[in-house]
Amino acid sequence: MKGYLWTGGDPGSQKTAAPLDNARLAPWESIAVEAVGNVIEFWGFKRNQGRVWALLYLRGEPLTAGEIERELDLSKGGVSMLLRDLERWGAVQRVRVPQDTVWRYSAETDLVRMVTHVVEEREAAFVTRIRADLSEARRLAEGVGSLPTERLRRLERMATLAEHVERALRLFIKTSRLDVAGVLGAFRDGALSRKG
Amino acid sequence: MKGYLWTGGDPGSQKTAAPLDNARLAPWESIAVEAVGNVIEFWGFKRNQGRVWALLYLRGEPLTAGEIERELDLSKGGVSMLLRDLERWGAVQRVRVPQDTVWRYSAETDLVRMVTHVVEEREAAFVTRIRADLSEARRLAEGVGSLPTERLRRLERMATLAEHVERALRLFIKTSRLDVAGVLGAFRDGALSRKG
DNA sequence: CATATAGTTCAAGACCGCTTGAACCGCACC
């Protein structure tokens, strides 16, 4: 989510899932990789975190940092950092293939868990904060003697609204988690080889 | 939502609903205004759009652009653009007080409608796009002869997941709209004076 | 130990959206 339809309208400029530079990738891979990049960015992560995960997931077998670097046309340092983040979040696993010295990385299905989890944390904290701010404002406002009750009421309505939105949001996260959990089964079932 | 807990952790640096420069505003106003600014930014709009709307809403009576400029410490040009956006979205109304030459602006309760509406549009378009991309990828992949079925399956699962998330999201928007609509009643009911 | 290659770190810079401020327009009033 960057510049969408905001102020200017400017429709039709939808950021394309561009073939970009990943000329190395098969077209279908490229499209899927970019799509995941978009989603992940939308949810507040870095686009390239999504791209890396998608590549690893689609390939199925572990890749080296160098391969990722080439396939996605990223810098060495960038790949290192992206992998570290993904690994820390449990979205990617670092594996060592027997009689080989380099690290390889394979996708965990947990990108999904990671997203729901982090988003949940973030959203919850945020929403809580807003509520706290609004009740603080209300407390202060009530302390002001000469405040027209009408203005106080407006403030209260604002707070009420915030609470309702919070409820809706929590509900969304909960149902969404359930729904996703179902699909996770699908991710896990198949004969998805995973080095172990 | 800017830099939250992403890569670095860095907790406790929660962006405060700072007293900022709006020394002119009563503390409770300032807090509430900033809170709304945060929310609105979180949903993908400009922080200052939220601040302007909040100020107008809390004040109850129409303000001039100059007043807004001073109260929120914004630039002339900025206020003009912010008001234009808000007006276009129906979140603010431009009113002319009898025997006065300047325009004044008053808050519509429709900020809420605006947010749900725009967010809905945006989210829907986005999600649709992702789905389209993924099925395109799938179509292409199926056209490739020598593709291991396992890899194809992974792609398919990705698409399935996207569909599920889409469903959850649409559900959220729908229930959220209903919920918000309920509160809108509360916004409208009271003896909220509106120049007419 | 010297060399080479994988991996990490981080300052510098690219990039991008938001805000500013000055030029400009339009209207009222003298």
Next chain:
DNA sequence: GGTGCGGTTCAAGCGGTCTTGAACTATATG
């Protein structure tokens, strides 16, 4: 017409994040 003021526009600057690339560490090998 001239002056003043509200309002608009937009190029330039600012502030933020993300990426790069070079220096650095770690590890294997001869």
